[in-house]
Amino acid sequence: MATTETGTPHALDPLNEGEIATAATVIKEQSGLDETGWFETITLQEPRTKTHGQDGRFAYVCCYEPSSNRTLAGIVDLTGRKLLDWQHVPGVQARIVPDEFARGDEIAKADPDFLAALAKRGITDASKVLVESWAGGNFGIEGEEGKRLAYGHCWLANDAGDNPYARPIANLHPVIDLRKGKILRIDDFGVVPLPPDQGPLNLNASETRTDIKPLEITQPDGPSFDVDGYHVTWQNWDLHVGFDLREGLVLHDIGYRDKDRLRSIMHRASMAEMVVPYGDPTGGNYRRNAFDTGEYGIGQALDSLMLGCDCVGHIHYFDVCSHDWHGNPTIIKNAVCMHEEDFGTLWKFSVPKTGQTTVTRSRRLVISSVATIGNYVYGFFWYFYQDGTIGIEVKATGIPLPTGIAPGQAPQHGALVSPGIDAHVHQHVFSFRFEMAVDGDKNSVTEVDFEPLPQGSDNPHGNAIRIVETPLTSEKQAQRELDLARARYWKVCNPGSLNALGKPVAYKLVPGVNALPFNHPDSSVGRRASFMYKHFWATQYAPQERFPAGWFPNQHSGGDGLPKWTEADRSLDSEDIVVWYTMNYHHLPRPEDWPVQPVVYAAFHWMPSGFFDRNPALDVPPNVAKT
Numbered sequence: 161m162a163t164t165e166t167g168t169p170h171a172l173d174p175l176n177e178g179e180i181a182t183a184a185t186v187i188k189e190q191s192g193l194d195e196t197g198w199f200e201t202i203t204l205q206e207p208r209t210k211t212h213g214q215d216g217r218f219a220y221v222c223c224y225e226p227s228s229n230r231t232l233a234g235i236v237d238l239t240g241r242k243l244l245d246w247q248h249v250p251g252v253q254a255r256i257v258p259d260e261f262a263r264g265d266e267i268a269k270a271d272p273d274f275l276a277a278l279a280k281r282g283i284t285d286a287s288k289v290l291v292e293s294w295a296g297g298n299f300g301i302e303g304e305e306g307k308r309l310a311y312g313h314c315w316l317a318n319d320a321g322d323n324p325y326a327r328p329i330a331n332l333h334p335v336i337d338l339r340k341g342k343i344l345r346i347d348d349f350g351v352v353p354l355p356p357d358q359g360p361l362n363l364n365a366s367e368t369r370t371d372i373k374p375l376e377i378t379q380p381d382g383p384s385f386d387v388d389g390y391h392v393t394w395q396n397w398d399l400h401v402g403f404d405l406r407e408g409l410v411l412h413d414i415g416y417r418d419k420d421r422l423r424s425i426m427h428r429a430s431m432a433e434m435v436v437p438y439g440d441p442t443g444g445n446y447r448r449n450a451f452d453t454g455e456y457g458i459g460q461a462l463d464s465l466m467l468g469c470d471c472v473g474h475i476h477y478f479d480v481c482s483h484d485w486h487g488n489p490t491i492i493k494n495a496v497c498m499h500e501e502d503f504g505t506l507w508k509f510s511v512p513k514t515g516q517t518t519v520t521r522s523r524r525l526v527i528s529s530v531a532t533i534g535n536y537v538y539g540f541f542w543y544f545y546q547d548g549t550i551g552i553e554v555k556a557t558g559i560p561l562p563t564g565i566a567p568g569q570a571p572q573h574g575a576l577v578s579p580g581i582d583a584h585v586h587q588h589v590f591s592f593r594f595e596m597a598v599d600g601d602k603n604s605v606t607e608v609d610f611e612p613l614p615q616g617s618d619n620p621h622g623n624a625i626r627i628v629e630t631p632l633t634s635e636k637q638a639q640r641e642l643d644l645a646r647a648r649y650w651k652v653c654n655p656g657s658l659n660a661l662g663k664p665v666a667y668k669l670v671p672g673v674n675a676l677p678f679n680h681p682d683s684s685v686g687r688r689a690s691f692m693y694k695h696f697w698a699t700q701y702a703p704q705e706r707f708p709a710g711w712f713p714n715q716h717s718g719g720d721g722l723p724k725w726t727e728a729d730r731s732l733d734s735e736d737i738v739v740w741y742t743m744n745y746h747h748l749p750r751p752e753d754w755p756v757q758p759v760v761y762a763a764f765h766w767m768p769s770g771f772f773d774r775n776p777a778l779d780v781p782p783n784v785a786k787t
């Protein structure tokens with residue numbers, strides 16, 4: 161684990177091994193949890209005060225107790241080894257953690273009726289079958305209420321054994337009571353022939369390309385960043401790398417050094433929730449939707465990244481510490497990767513008469529983590545540029561989640577990606593959360609639209625564009641959608657800090673790839689993920705308002721999170737602002753996405769917009785041409 165030069169954890173450092181073990185011990189000794197109880201979450205309880213002035217270190221802990229079907233949560237004082245607060249949270253279900261997810265597979269395979277349903281499909285070797293214990297959702301189905309539920313989706317591995325998702329076992333869904341460790345019922349909507357085996361995912365060496373020559377990235381003088389523990393400085397940027405067991409990579413205290421002033425931009429930035437609703441209503445497919453953060457946990461699913469594979473160049477890795485369901489700490493080595501990348505031209509200008517040309521090359525600092533959750537792999541990439549821009553990009557790869565389809569049938573809500581394999585249309589909807597601090601805590605929000613003026617005496621040539629900047633002064637006003645016809649974006653400004661032109665300093669949120677949801681707002685998933693109906697939300701900061709679908713989305717009936725909190729309609733006028741941006745990647749898989757999908761990218765940016773008085777990267781020295 162990284163520690164600072166003094167060896168003492170900074171208030172925002174992720175919990176280390178010893179701290180996780182201490183938290184688990186304190187819970188076991190002081191909470192009254194019985195021996196069936198297990199640990200959903202042990203993660204840093206971040207300091208509530210933004211000055212981080214609190215003494216000591218604290219852990220947020222959430223447990224599930226099967227014997228009583230209770231979810232309990234509280235705070236452990238790690239310094240004093242004391243349980244400060246421990247509450248039963250009524251009517252909710254803890255996340256499905258990796259150990260429990262794996263347990264679902266065992267429960268299904270121990271059930272004779274499930275084995276008989278496999279045999280009906282010609283499958284006699286259950287060891288080649290994968291049963292994924294998907295969070296059950298909340299569909300009001302008789303017999304499911306009050307249970308700790310998983311809805312199984314099943315696959316048969318390929319013969320080569322390198323792709324557990326190779327052959328979907330369509331229409332077979334064991335419904336698992338995770339608390340009792342048994343099958344509640346089996347949803348069998350009829351046998352569909354297994355698709356043919358498409359062969360191994362990993363080709364033989366004789367089948368792979370031979371014309372790839374080495375491409376080396378060398379930094380003979382080392383990288384341009386400085387690291388102390390989890391604190392990073394690079395090219396005027398100053399930030400703290402953090403980790404949350406549920407959200408994964410978190411960035412704290414993002415600021416930019418402007419001459420001799422370190423100017424704050426954000427207190428905290430993270431991907432706070434995501435949901436992947438699938439668009440097929442038939443059989444058990446309507447239950448395919450995944451809140452990967454709130455139902456399973458991104459932080460717990462981070463990969464240990466590999467130099468030369470996941471990352472090239474001069475890499476600085478940060479380790480983080482997760483835990484198993486017994487509360488034993490498990491280190492994720494190389495969970496966060498940081499490096500610099502050449503990024504083409506930063507700025508260029510040529511004087512036509514003299515031929516004098518100035519070109520400076522851009523580089524960016526890349527801080528990233530990759531989470532493998534079942535079939536899908538999500539990379540979360542944060543880019544910091546020399547001109548003050550922040551980029552956020554999701555890279556999605558892995559195996560699309562298909563079902564089987566009988567020969568001769570045409571998919572109604574998906575696409576044929578391989579013989580007998582129907583991949584449903586779906587959306588990957590991410591909610592990014594930003595605790596804004598543009599030159600301090602008192603920020604305001606505006607929406608910027610562009611409108612054509614009517615043709616007339618003021619606009620005789622029909623080219624006039626009017627710029628309409630509308631303050632969004634309360635939470636109900638600040639629930640907005642993109643508008644392509646108006647080239648809409650949003651700004652967070654500080655009315656108390658003016659730039660050289662006399663305007664409030666600001667950062668603007670520049671959308672990229674996006675879409676709107678197709679789920680009916682009154683549908684089960686629509687109610688539970690109502691954050692996805694707006695691309696932009698702004699709220700007044702409140703420490704408990706962390707997750708846009710609420711703290712406990714697993715099996716929740718909906719309405720929690722952003723829609724509930726914003727009922728208060730708090731002021732956003734020179735307040736402590738949190739921005740929530742919804743990015744929706746709409747995905748109909750292609751044959752080229754099978755058997756494994758090349759990375760698809762979805763991104764957006766925060767750009768300074770009058771935050772600086774002029775191009776802040778004018779001081780990046782021009783590059784000299786090599787001849």
Ligand code: CO
Binds near residue numbers: 588
């Ligand atoms: Co997809």
